[in-house]
Amino acid sequence: MNTIQMDMDLFEKLTILSDAAKYDVACTSSGVDRKGNGRGMGNSVAPGVCHTFSADGRCISLLKILFTNECIFNCAYCLNSRDSDVRRASFTPEEICTITLEFYRRNYIEGLFLSSGILGSPNYTMDLIYQTLLKLRTVHHFNGYIHVKAIPGADPALVERTGFLADRMSINLELPTADSLQKLAPCKSRSTILKPMRQIQNRISDNKQELTVYRKAPRFVPAGQSTQMIIGATPENDFQVMSVAEGLYQKFGLKRVFYSAFVNVNGNSMLPALPGGPPLLREHRLYQADWLLRYYHFKVAELLSEDRPDFNIFLDPKCDWALRHLDYFPVEINRATYQTLLRVPGIGYKSAERIVKARRKNSLTFDDLKKIGVVLKRALYFITCSGKMMYRTKLDEDYICKNLMQDKTQIPRDIREGGYQQISFFDKELQTDFQLLT
Amino acid sequence: MYIFVCEDSIDGIFTGIYDAWASRYGHVNIVLTTHTPDNYSLFEEYITVQTDYEKSAKVAHTLQERMGEETYQEICQAALALEADSHRQPIDKAEAIYKTVVLALSLTDAGRVMNYLGEPCVNRTFQLSRSTFNEAHHLLGFLRFQELENGILFAQIHPKNDVLPFLGEHFSDRLPEENFMIYDATRNLAVLHPKGKGFFITDTGELNQEMLQRLSPQELAYRRLWRTFFESIAIESRKNPKLQNQNLPKRFQRDIVEFTELPNN
Numbered sequence: 001m002n003t004i005q006m007d008m009d010l011f012e013k014l015t016i017l018s019d020a021a022k023y024d025v026a027c028t029s030s031g032v033d034r035k036g037n038g039r040g041m042g043n044s045v046a047p048g049v050c051h052t053f054s055a056d057g058r059c060i061s062l063l064k065i066l067f068t069n070e071c072i073f074n075c076a077y078c079l080n081s082r083d084s085d086v087r088r089a090s091f092t093p094e095e096i097c098t099i100t101l102e103f104y105r106r107n108y109i110e111g112l113f114l115s116s117g118i119l120g121s122p123n124y125t126m127d128l129i130y131q132t133l134l135k136l137r138t139v140h141h142f143n144g145y146i147h148v149k150a151i152p153g154a155d156p157a158l159v160e161r162t163g164f165l166a167d168r169m170s171i172n173l174e175l176p177t178a179d180s181l182q183k184l185a186p187c188k189s190r191s192t193i194l195k196p197m198r199q200i201q202n203r204i205s206d207n208k209q210e211l212t213v214y215r216k217a218p219r220f221v222p223a224g225q226s227t228q229m230i231i232g233a234t235p236e237n238d239f240q241v242m243s244v245a246e247g248l249y250q251k252f253g254l255k256r257v258f259y260s261a262f263v264n265v266n267g268n269s270m271l272p273a274l275p276g277g278p279p280l281l282r283e284h285r286l287y288q289a290d291w292l293l294r295y296y297h298f299k300v301a302e303l304l305s306e307d308r309p310d311f312n313i314f315l316d317p318k319c320d321w322a323l324r325h326l327d328y329f330p331v332e333i334n335r336a337t338y339q340t341l342l343r344v345p346g347i348g349y350k351s352a353e354r355i356v357k358a359r360r361k362n363s364l365t366f367d368d369l370k371k372i373g374v375v376l377k378r379a380l381y382f383i384t385c386s387g388k389m390m391y392r393t394k395l396d397e398d399y400i401c402k403n404l405m406q407d408k409t410q411i412p413r414d415i416r417e418g419g420y421q422q423i424s425f426f427d428k429e430l431q432t433d434f435q436l437l438t
Numbered sequence: 439m440y441i442f443v444c445e446d447s448i449d450g451i452f453t454g455i456y457d458a459w460a461s462r463y464g465h466v467n468i469v470l471t472t473h474t475p476d477n478y479s480l481f482e483e484y485i486t487v488q489t490d491y492e493k494s495a496k497v498a499h500t501l502q503e504r505m506g507e508e509t510y511q512e513i514c515q516a517a518l519a520l521e522a523d524s525h526r527q528p529i530d531k532a533e534a535i536y537k538t539v540v541l542a543l544s545l546t547d548a549g550r551v552m553n554y555l556g557e558p559c560v561n562r563t564f565q566l567s568r569s570t571f572n573e574a575h576h577l578l579g580f581l582r583f584q585e586l587e588n589g590i591l592f593a594q595i596h597p598k599n600d601v602l603p604f605l606g607e608h609f610s611d612r613l614p615e616e617n618f619m620i621y622d623a624t625r626n627l628a629v630l631h632p633k634g635k636g637f638f639i640t641d642t643g644e645l646n647q648e649m650l651q652r653l654s655p656q657e658l659a660y661r662r663l664w665r666t667f668f669e670s671i672a673i674e675s676r677k678n679p680k681l682q683n684q685n686l687p688k689r690f691q692r693d694i695v696e697f698t699e700l701p702n703n
């Protein structure tokens with residue numbers, strides 16, 4: 001067992017360096033299943049595991065920390081920018097190893113998410129991160145999940161070496177457009193972000209080749225790469241944000257794009273004040289749309305356009321799409337293709353799979369659909385079972401819309417009841433505003 | 439009707455299936471249950487099933503062979519699920535599993551039986567299996583080990599379903615070099631894993647509380663360090679205790695160190 005000097009020092013460091021890391025989003029649902037190797041500790045579970053939930057209701061699965069917040073850059077939205085007046089600290093590689101291992105064996109965490117400010121230079125920082133991972137993997141035989149940040153501007157050789165030790169790598173795009181990035185993060189540029197992103201993408205695909213030739217070849221970033229954009233700090237609309245995300249999925253082969261509702265941490269005058277709190281409902285709609293891209297075969301151009309550049313706040317993007325494409329409905333449950341079923345509000349991709357399997361034996365009824373997990377109060381306007389609708393309803397936009405709106409879950413409970421000003425505002429104005437919209 | 443009353447365990451239910459088959463009364467004339475009847479009916483014949491590991495192993499073997507690993511796992515998960523106390527469910531757990539197995543073995547591809555969700559017995563088996571799976575999956579994350587003075591990692595849980603086999607498998611793979619014990623306080627059963635070996639499940643009776651109080655000297659320091667992290671990682675402007683409780687149901691919180699009082703030392 002490891003012993004460690006547990007002076008106040010380590011508590012303080014952990015407070016500072018986890019506080020500084022908390023706006024980064026990560027998730028362990030990685031699709032990587034890795035068995036333990038019988039020594040050391042650690043394995044990896046494909047669907048991800050939540051270990052606990054913090055007071056903001058978000059899942060904690062990884063020890064999410066910065067290596068250091070002694071940063072030489074000056075990104076306007078960041079609390080660790082060199083111009084902020086905050087307490088500074090840096091870990092040593094050994095300290096990170098000890099905390100990771102001791103937390104892991106007590107099952108507090110699923111692994112490590114190591115990010116960092118820029119200490120000295122990008123290369124120096126990247127090397128410290130590399131040394132930490134190397135120690136964890138080779139000295140301590142830690143075989144659990146590791147998500148690591150690639151530092152913009154670091155030597156590609158260092159990035160590559162680190163990638164052979166990590167499960168996932170990410171480089172944050174930070175802001176949706178190059179303009180915004182230049183304004184708010186003058187030390188970063190699109191090219192110092194996109195270049196390593198491309199490098200990692202290429203290395204991942206080379207590695208796939210290597211693995212087909214030689215099954216035991218070392219694996220490079222097996223859980224793929226992800227990135228994150230800050231939402232609401234700059235004026236981009238949803239159409240711009242989602243188009244960027246679509247581009248990242250298609251052209252850079254990203255596994256995940258995360259959206260992080262902007263929190264104004266330092267009262268910087270270049271940034272919006274957001275008296276109503278962070279734009280959580282907008283963030284939620286973007287995540288819903290992101291699912292539609294990744295699991296439901298939607299294209300951004302089907303959901304948004306120059307003329308309708310933002311999502312409907314009151315309805316989830318799929319309902320919203322369905323209402324504008326009523327000619328597509330109703331869909332016959334016992335005949336429709338899987339792809340068609342995916343487009344029906346209230347039918348998730350798992351339910352769609354179950355429907356296709358279950359109807360082989362006998363025709364499904366509304367009762368069966370309920371058992372399968374279809375949300376009928378949403379789906380009923382859009383489907384028939386053996387030619388019949390559930391109730392007599394009109395296939396009429398206003399009518400369906402009004403009914404769908406009555407379903408409170410259109411705005412998730414946690415946001416509705418989160419006590420945010422913006423939502424109580426919406427609630428009051430909901431009816432009147434909505435009449436204006438339709 | 440012939441009612442086969444079996445023990446509420448995988449082996450109990452599998453033995454029940456074996457006996458039901460061997461009886462040749464015909465599947466439609468047989469019902470399996472794990473409830474001891476509270477009032478006997480004149481028109482039913484009750485048969486008490488004696489759990490028999492050999493019979494159970496035979497059934498397990500056949501199912502594995504005919505259904506494939508994945509579907510077999512689903513059947514086991516269903517058998518491990520908590521059965522409702524009274525007859526609140528339309529179909530008893532054992533009956534649902536029995537009839538699902540009967541249907542499966544009548545198909546050319548038994549492995550596809552779980553697709554027949556329109557069949558009430560398959561549907562019930564599916565719900566039971568999902569309930570065990572979900573709880574086990576939650577506990578992969580929510581379970582907490584503490585290090586005792588003797589170096590053993592000890593965890594206590596209060597699950598609804600019998601999830602120990604899953605937890606044993608997961609943590610033996612994850613922590614091969616630890617001596618650990620996972621104690622199901624609802625059932626007084628525990629997974630024991632000696633370092634470098636396989637795990638086994640055993641009946642424990644009540645545990646010696648005094649031994650459990652003797653923590654390793656570092657234990658509380660790490661617990662405090664973890665709480666430090668747990669508290670500082672939350673974003674103040676997104677604070678939302680309702681969402682927290684919705685995601686992490688209260689019934690789990692009692693066994694999770696960051697939600698319980700720190701003992702004073």
Ligand code: SF4
Nearest residue numbers: 071073075078081117
């Ligand atoms: S590089 Fe920018 S975002 Fe990262 S820690 Fe430094 S100031 Fe913050």
